[in-house]
Amino acid sequence: METKRLGRQTVQLGEGVSVVSFANIGGKLESQGPLADYFDELEQDSFFGAKTWEQGESAMQQRALQRALQKGGLSASDLDYVLAGDLLNQCIGTSFGLRSFEIPFYGLYGACSTMGESLALAAMLIDGGFARLAAAMTSSHYCTAERQYRMPVPYGNQRTPTQQWTATAAGCCILGKQGDGPYITHVTCGKIVDKGITDVNNMGAAMAPAAYDTLRALLRETHTKPSDYDLIVTGDLGALGHEIVVDFFAQDGIDMTKNYTDCGMLLYDLKGQDMHAGGSGCGCSAATLNGYLLQGMREQRWQRIVFAPTGALLSPTSSFQGESVPGICHAVVFSNTKGEA
Amino acid sequence: METKRLGRQTVQLGEGVSVVSFANIGGKLESQGPLADYFDELEQDSFFGAKTWEQGESAMQQRALQRALQKGGLSASDLDYVLAGDLLNQCIGTSFGLRSFEIPFYGLYGACSTMGESLALAAMLIDGGFARLAAAMTSSHYCTAERQYRMPVPYGNQRTPTQQWTATAAGCCILGKQGDGPYITHVTCGKIVDKGITDVNNMGAAMAPAAYDTLRALLRETHTKPSDYDLIVTGDLGALGHEIVVDFFAQDGIDMTKNYTDCGMLLYDLKGQDMHAGGSGCGCSAATLNGYLLQGMREQRWQRIVFAPTGALLSPTSSFQGESVPGICHAVVFSNTKGEA
Numbered sequence: 295m296e297t298k299r300l301g302r303q304t305v306q307l308g309e310g311v312s313v314v315s316f317a318n319i320g321g322k323l324e325s326q327g328p329l330a331d332y333f334d335e336l337e338q339d340s341f342f343g344a345k346t347w348e349q350g351e352s353a354m355q356q357r358a359l360q361r362a363l364q365k366g367g368l369s370a371s372d373l374d375y376v377l378a379g380d381l382l383n384q385c386i387g388t389s390f391g392l393r394s395f396e397i398p399f400y401g402l403y404g405a406c407s408t409m410g411e412s413l414a415l416a417a418m419l420i421d422g423g424f425a426r427l428a429a430a431m432t433s434s435h436y437c438t439a440e441r442q443y444r445m446p447v448p449y450g451n452q453r454t455p456t457q458q459w460t461a462t463a464a465g466c467c468i469l470g471k472q473g474d475g476p477y478i479t480h481v482t483c484g485k486i487v488d489k490g491i492t493d494v495n496n497m498g499a500a501m502a503p504a505a506y507d508t509l510r511a512l513l514r515e516t517h518t519k520p521s522d523y524d525l526i527v528t529g530d531l532g533a534l535g536h537e538i539v540v541d542f543f544a545q546d547g548i549d550m551t552k553n554y555t556d557c558g559m560l561l562y563d564l565k566g567q568d569m570h571a572g573g574s575g576c577g578c579s580a581a582t583l584n585g586y587l588l589q590g591m592r593e594q595r596w597q598r599i600v601f602a603p604t605g606a607l608l609s610p611t612s613s614f615q616g617e618s619v620p621g622i623c624h625a626v627v628f629s630n631t632k633g634e635a
Numbered sequence: 636m637e638t639k640r641l642g643r644q645t646v647q648l649g650e651g652v653s654v655v656s657f658a659n660i661g662g663k664l665e666s667q668g669p670l671a672d673y674f675d676e677l678e679q680d681s682f683f684g685a686k687t688w689e690q691g692e693s694a695m696q697q698r699a700l701q702r703a704l705q706k707g708g709l710s711a712s713d714l715d716y717v718l719a720g721d722l723l724n725q726c727i728g729t730s731f732g733l734r735s736f737e738i739p740f741y742g743l744y745g746a747c748s749t750m751g752e753s754l755a756l757a758a759m760l761i762d763g764g765f766a767r768l769a770a771a772m773t774s775s776h777y778c779t780a781e782r783q784y785r786m787p788v789p790y791g792n793q794r795t796p797t798q799q800w801t802a803t804a805a806g807c808c809i810l811g812k813q814g815d816g817p818y819i820t821h822v823t824c825g826k827i828v829d830k831g832i833t834d835v836n837n838m839g840a841a842m843a844p845a846a847y848d849t850l851r852a853l854l855r856e857t858h859t860k861p862s863d864y865d866l867i868v869t870g871d872l873g874a875l876g877h878e879i880v881v882d883f884f885a886q887d888g889i890d891m892t893k894n895y896t897d898c899g900m901l902l903y904d905l906k907g908q909d910m911h912a913g914g915s916g917c918g919c920s921a922a923t924l925n926g927y928l929l930q931g932m933r934e935q936r937w938q939r940i941v942f943a944p945t946g947a948l949l950s951p952t953s954s955f956q957g958e959s960v961p962g963i964c965h966a967v968v969f970s971n972t973k974g975e976a
Contacts, residue, residue: 298764302715303739305765346956374643375824382950383724385744386958389827389948393961398644398824400752401948401963403726403744411741415756422763423639424646483716483739486730607730607742609723615687617727620734622742 298421301515303508304482307421309632312473314427315366316584319358321436321462324581327562332585334361340437340462348386351435354464354577355380355391359431362466362584370395373468374425377412379403380433380576381460383442387433397429405605406501406530407484408432409465409580410624413601414481416469417626426471433464434575443494443610456496458532458574461561465580467588476591479633481626482512486607488620494613498535498558498571501604504621505531506542509602512625513548524596525553527587528623529579529603532558532572557582557603579603591630598629639762642856644849645823648762650973653814655768656707657925660699662777662803665922668903673926675702681778681803689727692776692805695918696721696732699805700772703925707809711736714809715766718753720744721774721917722801724783728774738770746946747842747871748825749773750806750921751965754942755822757810758967767812774805775916784835784951797837799873799899799915806921808929817932820974822967823853827948829961835954839876839899839912842945845962846872847883850943853966854889865937866894868928869964870920870944873899873913898923898944920944932971939970 298305317334325336335357342350342357355378363369376395379402380387392399404411412430419425437447439460445451469478487507491500505528513519520526520543531539536556543550557579558572583601590596602625608617639646658675666677676698683691683698696719704710717736720743721728733740745752753771760766778788780801786792810819828848832841846869854860861867861884872880877897884891898920899913924942931937943966949958 299715299766348952348956374640379744381725383952384722384746384948384950386948386950386953389961389963390953390958393827393829396826398826399963400756400824400965401744401746403720403742405725405742415741418760418763418765422759422765424759424763425640483741485737485739486734488734607725607727607734609725609727611689611724612727612731615689617690617731620730622730622740624741 303511304480304515305418306480307417307478307633310471311417311420311469311478313467313476313588314470314473315362315468316588317358317361317365318465318581318585319354319463320581324461324463327567329561329586332589347435347437348382351387351433351438352391355387355431355433358464358466359429362468366468370397373397373427373429375400375419375428376431377402377416377428378431379408381405381439404622405607406574406576407603407605407622407624408576409583410601410603410626413467413626414483414624417478417481420469420471427468429466429468431466432576432580434460434577436460436462439575453570454495456534456571458497458558458571459569460575461573461578461581463577463581465584467584475630476588476628477632479627479629480516482508484508484623486620486622488618490618492618497574497606498532499538500606500619501621502531502535502538504623505539505602505604508623508625520548520550520553523553523598523600525599527599527601528556530558530574531556531604532574533564534571591628601626601628644852645821645856646759647821648758648819648974651812652758652761652810652819654808654817654929655811655814656703656809657929658699658702658706659806659922659925660695660804661922665802665804668908670902670923670927673930688776688778689723692728692774692779693732695805696728696772696774699807700770703807703809711738714738714768714770716741716760716769717772718743718757718769719772720749722746722780745963746948747915747917748944748946748963748965749917750924751942751944751967754808754967755824755965758819758822761810761812768809770807770809772807773917773921775801775918777801777803780916794911795836797875797912799838799912800910801916802902802914802919802922804918804922806925808925816971817929817969818973820968820970821857823849825849825964827961827963829959831959833959838915838947839873840879841947841960842962843872843876843879845964846880846943846945849964849966861889861891861894864939864941866940868940868942869897871899871915872897872945873915874905875912932969942967942969
């Protein structure tokens with residue numbers, strides 16, 4: 295078989311990997327943000343009808359998958375795989391959310407890079423002939439993340455200016471061999487990058503070096519430049535992490551100021567909603583992609599975008615033990631034009 | 636491209652996916668067990684030279700990967716991907732263990748099924764032409780698992796008879812397009828199966844239905860029967876879970892008593908080492924495969940085996956909230972004969 299590897303990190307896919315359907319769901323703050331019109335469901339109840347926030351996060355994933363199936367005219371039995379994960383310990387948002395669907399399941403942990411990781415693996419499984427239809431999905435929930443990573447929500451902890459707000463949102467993208475696009479043409483797998491940041495209230499700074507590393511690999515191995523894309527979008531670096539990525543590229547003489555943004559800066563009105571550095575969490579990039587971005591591509595607003603969500607691979611335990619915060623970034627190129635055969 | 640899908644869950648691989656190298660590492664109790672001779676490294680220090688048990692678990696993964704690379708005459712830069720995960724919250728055993736290697740990384744969470752999941756995905760990435768060499772790896776540590784899932788070790792908690800002992804061990808398997816075998820010929824992806832077991836001290840019973848479900852899918856979709864394999868090995872069901880799987884198949888008129896065993900029954904001397912129902916943890920199946928089982932195949936003790944580790948997809952939070960324990964099982968067929976082209 296002819297190699298599809300353009301370099302160590304980037305794979306070029308054939309013509310057969312298309313977005314078939316996508317859906318997203320958000321909570322109250324997401325319904326008050328600038329992307330509200332791009333959600334399939336907006337729920338004002340932070341429990342999503344369940345008894346606990348964790349069960350609510352599972353319900354979000356259920357509803358996102360159900361809605362993506364419905365929009366694509368599909369049923370759960372049509373899917374060969376679902377690749378998914380979340381931020382909760384042991385990824386219970388995903389495993390409890392998915393258990394009633396009876397779909398073959400590969401569980402992922404990529405922190406907030408999970409939407410990129412799940413799309414990359416699903417796209418390769420389809421391109422390689424191992425699946426006809428596969429779903430990629432993830433979620434995050436402000437209340438489950440706060441009490442797991444930081445403080446119980448009722449404590450009303452003071453937030454630092456560099457801090458971000460974990461989105462209460464989920465997104466699901468169903469990929470298939472047949473479809474009208476957008477198409478996934480390339481995927482770039484990230485390496486773990488750790489520049490020694492130990493401030494757990496500054497995830498943007500911790501993850502920015504990973505975004506720079508993966509985007510640089512993508513541009514190098516595909517022989518492209520930022521202007522070859524209509525939009526380059528990282529996942530949840532927020533305003534500060536975004537600025538760091540722009541600075542890193544500027545040092546290489548590459549201008550990222552024209553068409554580079556971050557889902558954490560898109561999902562909320564940073565000033566109006568008092569979101570400090572911006573949105574974060576797996577659901578931030580998942581909901582932005584599976585709504586605003588993919589819909590925008592279908593409406594021809596953009597022809598070719600790079601979607602590159604980043605994850606911070608820490609746990610409260612690793613931070614308590616004095617460790618720094620490793621980051622990772624997985625990138626996926628979407629195009630309205632089919633890839634090469 | 637011709638489909639490689641034999642059914643919804645099982646994929647048949649071409650001739651090109653071979654074990655290139657493998658290595659394992661164990662702790663003190665593993666060094667006292669019946670498989671001691673099949674370890675590459677046995678360490679008496681439960682901290683593995685680090686300051687904390689969690690950092691020790693990362694060190695185990697580092698050493699397992701390093702040893703597998705060394706045994707295969709490879710360096711980290713030869714690997715296109717590493718697919719790995721562990722039981723710790725946010726999989727920090729893996730992310731901190733891998734961060735110095737600079738290998739493109741896809742993080743997985745499959746609980747104790749991770750060795751099967753990582754092998755399955757790595758094998759498909761190689762078969763599909765997306766990678767030349769990829770490592771699959773996981774670990775578990777008795778002390779990190781106890782304090783995360785149950786009680787702090789110094790508390791000296793009483794153990795129920797159905798309980799298992801989390802292995803302090805890691806295993807790494809490097810797969811490639813070129814190699815002298817054993818070869819991976821088939822992979823079967825599991826579904827989440829939840830039969831409502833809520834006893835967190837009886838993981839064997841919680842996971843057995845998932846093992847039965849995946850093994851049944853494998854046999855059905857490959858048109859094989861248990862006697863077509865020299866050995867069928869689940870991951871860490873222990874003695875009780877093993878018995879349940881035998882019973883389930885007996886109800887279907889299928890005899891599993893001849894050649895079916897479980898890594899949790901192999902790794903320790905259950906009575907002599909007072910291990911109650913047997914070994915468990917991601918490291919239990921990973922260390923048994925990447926030592927005793929693969930070495931046994933290379934020595935022609937077995938020609939064809941099914942390796943089917945199971946995972947319990949719970950967290951302490953889900954149990955505190957009254958949830959049952961969903962299970963999953965991913966199966967991989969190893970053969971000394973190459974798969975079909």
